[in-house]
Amino acid sequence: MTGGNAELFDGEKTGRGLRATRDLHTGEVVLAEPGYSAVVCDSLVYQVCHSCFRRQSKLHLCAQCRFAHYCDRTCQSACWEEHKQECAAIRSLGYAPNQNVRLAARLMWRRKKDQGLASDSQLVPADQLEDHLDRLPEEELKKVQRDVDHLLKYWSGAAKQHSEGYISHIFGLIKCNGLPLTDQRGQQNVGLGLFPSLSLVNHDCWPNCTVTFNHGK
Incomplete structure (x- = not known):
């Protein structure tokens, strides 16, 4: 399976991965991919647009x-399909x-909308990525379980x-x-x-x- 300048392969020692299909030159874009699902960091929810992820001094509230x-x-309309279920869940729970x-939640909502199929820009479906839960220490597994519990409260239908x-x-x-998404200057994770x-x-x-982040890719 290929995508642009790269192809999916399975190595005996490295496992599944991507490799270049040809020689690439310095400064050349190897792979460009739109985000499957993305959210603003907790600490910047009031300072960054939830659609284009640009920092702005004046933002409009949902x-x-x-x-x-x-x-x-424009940004609100572009993001409404992703925010629609999130909006209802936040209102029901009373907080984000x-x-x-x-x-x-956004990832699972999109998987449901896409009926579990990968888009043309994806080499694999999002939920078929590795989780490596078996390698996590006990304390990290407890954090995962807490997040699971919170999601079940947040999305009642989960x-x-x-x-x-x-x-x-x-x-x-x-x-x-x-992966972290950076602001328009590429200086801060937002x-x-x-x-x-x-x-x-x-x-x-x-x-x-x-890796760089520009205009949703």
């Missing part, structure tokens, strides 16, 4: 949940949960549609594969997102590529 903030109606819970094991898997893959294809790039202690 009149229904009074949590989400946007640059203008932490960023991990918000991201996990327990009817998904097992706790599946929800734990979602939190595990976010912990392993979630959000957390999931990019399924990019998550397949294996770690290297001497990397020859870097």
Whole structure:
């Protein structure tokens, strides 16, 4: 399976990953992928647009949940499909949960909307990424369980549609594969997102590529 300049492969020692399909030049874009699901960091929910993730001095508040903030109606309209269920859940719960819970819920809502199918821009479905829960220490597993409990309160329908094991898997893959989103200057992390294809790039202690975030990609 290929995507642009990279292809999916399974290595005997490294496992599943991405590799270049041709020689790449310095400064060339290896892979560009739109975020599958993304949320603003807890500490910046009132300072960053929840659609384009740009820092703004004056943001417009969602009149229904009074949590989400946007640059203008254009950003709000662009994000409504993602925010619709989130908006209802926040109003029902009475407050917005932490960023991990918000991201996990958005991911599962989108998976339901997409009927579990990967889009053309994805090399693998988002929920088929590795979670590595078996490698987490006991204290981290307790944090995952707390997030699972919070999500079940936040989204009342989750327990009817998904097992706790599946929800734990979602939190595990976010912990392993979630990437920080930076502001327009690239200087501060303002959000957390999931990019399924990019998550397949294996770690290297001497990397020859870097990740940047621009206009949702």
